[in-house]
Amino acid sequence: MSDLLEVDIRKPAVAGSFYPDSPSELRSLIDSLIQNSRAEPVTEPVLGLVCPHAGYAFSGMVAASAYKQLRGRTYDMVVVISPSHDSSFRGCTTLAKAAYETPLGVIDAAYDEAGHLADICEYVELNWIGHRREHAIEVQLPFLQRMLPKFRLLPVVMGEQSFEVASRLGECLGQIADGKSCLVIASSDLSHYRNYNDAVSIDSRTMEVISAFDALAFEERMVEKKIEACGRGPIIATIIAAKALGAKHIVQLDYMNSGDITGRTACVVGYGAAALY
16 A cells, blocks of 8 residues: 555454454464365356355355455455445445555555546445444455455445445446456355254255346345345345456355354354356
């Protein structure tokens, strides 16, 4: 980063709870999760990922299956899109003259692209709303820092996840990333608070619909309540943006739910990972 004195730093909000706050422990944990990931590598250029956003003890193995795909790759810019868990607001927000920090350091920010996105997308504002305490972007960042040698971050929080907002966001992200080496990440968990068997059934349908690579079909199944994902907007925007960048396919990489980790099956949360290439 050229001059940290001129930017506002977004400090970690969930280090020490969702993931370790010790840099050495965090690096070791991520390396172990990547090493033990069950996912097969995608050989084609990866343009998008769908990743869970729970604590690493619960969803870290599934997230690692996505981030394993970045080994040996480089990107000019990474866009991370999340739902808002902490704040209620219309449209989406991104940051100008601000950078995210994790225990692994401060991440270079895509200032120019953030400003361009706010200029061309009527649903995006340059605003801190949704960013200060949101975990769904933050938990993705240490994985990115560990897997990529250098990148600039464009964080987007969606306060509104309608198809109109999400599809327009995806279109505009495709425009600002045109000509750049760009990765777009949808931060989303799957079903919430179902029993284990119901979660597996619903989540398998959700991942099947995601794998169909059809944003409108995904939205329709969500509206019909046939599938569940807390990051429906990020998933839609990522599908549309990745298509604009040249993606042709989606492959499911991994799936687990919290019951697989804790052994408690009465009330679980589902986690899935996919790559767009």
